[in-house]
Amino acid sequence: MTAVPHAVPTSPDALEAVLEALRPWLGDRLSTSAAVREQHGRDESYHDPMPPDAVAFATSTDEVAAIVRTCAAHRVPIIPFGTGTSLEGHIAAVRGGICIDLSRMNAIVEVRPEDMDCTVQAGVTRKQLNEYLRDTGLFFPIDPGADASIGGMAATRASGTNAVRYGTMREAVLALTVVTADGRVVRTARRARKSAAGYDLTRLFVGSEGTLGVITEVTLRLHGIPECILSAVCPFPTLTAAVDTVIQTIQSAVPMARIEFLDANQMRAVNAYSGTNYALAPTLFLEFHGTEAFAREQVEMVQAIAAENGGHEFAWADTLEERNRLWQARHNAYYASLALKPGSKGFSSDVCVPISRLADCVEATAADCAASSVLTAIVGHVGDGNFHVLFMVDPDNADEIAEARALNDRIVERALSMEGTCTGEHGIGYGKMAFLEAEHGPEGLAIMRAVKQALDPDDIMNPGKIVHR
Missing domain, CATH: 3.40.462.10 (FAD-linked oxidases, C-terminal domain)
Structure with missing residues (x-):
């Protein structure tokens, strides 16, 4: 039942227009090298690699927004990339396009021990964060095994060995900074531990696998190191x-x-x-x-x-x-x-x-x-x-x-x-798309498609994942 998406190449003219627009200010942080592209189209699974047409190494939210706006103007696909440790084809460039590598956005923005939370850029890895927190008496408990990026973990709603006690990324994320498909920068929530203010935008983007926007910053709940x-x-x-x-x-x-x-x-x-x-x-x-x-x-x-x-x-x-x-x-x-x-x-x-x-x-x-x-x-x-x-x-x-x-x-x-799910933590990517209707029913799937259509009408955000358009 695994649905393998049909690879549709990006328009050469549109791609070239995007590359010409990005080269002057990204310089050598924009790569079309075959080796770099291959690395960014392959995850840790058996799925065939599908490399992007180019890789852009971003260093800030503003840069991500500028890259997204440029791609959106020419309807060129965008594939966010953290560390490449996913397992369901999440980073496959099924329509080519520009991969935005967030690994250089690895700053720990602020740790607030008195509130037991922190804000990090999306490229920070879980081991890096816990090393930084070591002297504060706090730790970040979500542990999927791989030294994944925090942004990638939020995007796939990761969990791991500590989930039975501390929950998953759904519980760990307090707020996100997200670049939407048209290049707007959105903060999904404040740092309060609870809120009843409108739709829960944070949970909408947690687990969205880059199909609704690019996560650039994450505010996380921390825990005290046990005695x-x-x-x-x-x-x-x-x-x-x-x-x-x-x-x-x-x-x-x-x-x-x-x-x-x-x-x-x-x-x-x-x-x-x-x-x-x-x-x-x-x-x-x-x-x-x-x-x-x-x-x-x-x-x-x-x-x-x-x-x-x-x-x-x-x-x-x-x-x-x-x-x-x-x-x-x-x-x-x-x-x-x-x-x-x-x-x-x-x-x-x-x-x-x-x-x-x-x-x-x-x-x-x-x-x-x-x-x-x-x-x-x-x-x-x-x-x-x-x-x-x-x-x-x-x-x-x-x-x-x-x-x-x-x-x-x-x-x-x-x-x-047995009233279970097809994926407890790896996500859907394209590897599990065929199971979504069986799990959620046609009505649930239709709502997911409607959300995708509303937030990404041109289907440029990690296309070919979660739901077909």
């Missing part, structure tokens, strides 16, 4: 035992910071890639935040639940260095899986279901994977019902890709039948 952080790994005799432990933990209202599931195949990949020696069994990676007494209380509760399900051997990471190594091994799971099959590309599912249906969904999915000839691994942020099957596919093997797509279709259909 005590405890991390552990616990293997289980069966997949069902591990998932049941997750469900019972969440239903018992234990405020877990992280609770991640990795199947046996994923653990084999992690050991080989990261030099660890974990049991080759369905495994939970866990983390507890709070005061020392409260964190210990959480540990005791989860250990009791795990023991009832056959999970007895908690391996603790007692130092910061050990915790970092544990979570880095988890974050490397994607690349570790690809290393099991050299030369392969990642095709990742991304379903999320209500927690009560998690065991049913994961077990049925595992059975599908066991019956497939495609190499797979399962990993997930299961505390909020979100998990991924990574298919390691040969990009030149059409039969293998077709089998992976068919299996992914079954996974999505199963999740939707």
Whole structure:
């Protein structure tokens, strides 16, 4: 069901007019180099690269607005680019056009410890921000694994390992500065923690994947660094035992910071890639935040639940260095899986279901994977019902890709039948466009198209993503 957009080239005359207008003031920050273009048309997935016609490296909101106005005047497409770590073809230039690279917009504008918030330019990465915050006693908790840009994370409504405790980018973003399709600069909200003033423009642009505007600044909610952080790994005799432990933990209202599931195949990949020696069994990676007494209380509760399900051997990471190594091994799971099959590309599912249906969904999915000839691994942020099957596919093997797509279709259909979603955090791009109507219905999809038409009537903002026009 994956919808591959038909590539429509940009008008050569329109493109040349835009390049002639941009060259005098961008200089060497406007590149038509084949290598630079190729880099900006490829994400981390199996999707074919679709390079833009040129890449403009912006350094300010005013520059982004000027680039957008120039492109809009000639109806030349615009593709925002952060770090290129997306997985659903978000940065593919399906109609050519100008890629606006925001990586040089990497200033931390202001940190306000007394309000526990900050404002950053879109090109700031999550690791850069947390390094800067280290001495303030605050941290930014959204952790998708990759060192993604904050603007890209807002655009894709990213989440990750801490979402079960701290939420996703939907909860983390207080306000945005956005350049719209006609080059206007809009501030979507003030810094107040709540507001009932009109339409929620911030949430409209969070998750819009560059199809409604270019995010240039983000104001974020921050959190205090916990007094005590405890991390552990616990293997289980069966997949069902591990998932049941997750469900019972969440239903018992234990405020877990992280609770991640990795199947046996994923653990084999992690050991080989990261030099660890974990049991080759369905495994939970866990983390507890709070005061020392409260964190210990959480540990005791989860250990009791795990023991009832056959999970007895908690391996603790007692130092910061050990915790970092544990979570880095988890974050490397994607690349570790690809290393099991050299030369392969990642095709990742991304379903999320209500927690009560998690065991049913994961077990049925595992059975599908066991019956497939495609190499797979399962990993997930299961505390909020979100998990991924990574298919390691040969990009030149059409039969293998077709089998992976068919299996992914079954996974999505199963999740939707359980009142779940086709994407918990990766977004739609063009890779999941075919599932939107099944999830939202024709009426919901029609409203999305109406929003796109209203804000981007010429369809120049990252065209070919989310909804067809």
